[in-house]
Amino acid sequence: MKLLLCPECYDIRRMRQEEKVVCECGRSSAVYREDGLHADAYGSALVIGIANRSIFDAIDRHLDKYPEDNLTIEAWIQAEPHRHITYHREKS
Numbered sequence: 001m002k003l004l005l006c007p008e009c010y011d012i013r014r015m016r017q018e019e020k021v022v023c024e025c026g027r028s029s030a031v032y033r034e035d036g037l038h039a040d041a042y043g044s045a046l047v048i049g050i051a052n053r054s055i056f057d058a059i060d061r062h063l064d065k066y067p068e069d070n071l072t073i074e075a076w077i078q079a080e081p082h083r084h085i086t087y088h089r090e091k092s
Contacts, residue, residue, distance in 0.1 A: 001055065002039065003048040004030045005077070012048070015039065042088045047078040 002015040006023035013021045020031040028045035032038070041047050054074040061071055078085045 001050045001052055002030075002078070003050065004028060004041070005046040005048050006044055007046060008044050015047070038084050038086070040086050040088060043090070045087070047082075047085050048075055049078050050075045 004013045004015055004021045004023060005011075006025060006028035008027045009023055009025035011023040011025065011028075013023060015021050015030055015032060017032050017036055018034070020029055022029040023045075028041070028043045030039055030041040030045050030047060033040065039047065051074040058071040058073050062069075080087045
């Protein structure tokens with residue numbers, strides 16, 4: 001799973017296939033390419049990756065055994081450059 005993070009307004013949005021995602025302030029956006037794996041990020045955008053297995057396991061543990069605990073998930077900010085994300089930054 002990938003999330004768009006705008007460091008300007010701190011808005012976080014889930015990236016969806018074939019749908020451009022724009023943050024609240026409009027300074028960051030991202031969109032998946034047709035292949036569903038690669039994406040383009042624009043403006044100030046950062047892309048957060050979340051390990052799908054990690055989130056599914058945390059949900060299962062929460063529902064089955066540990067509803068009162070805070071469970072962690074594995075997440076990271078996609079590096080720049082990245083093999084699956086192309087960051088398009090304005091040149092100063």
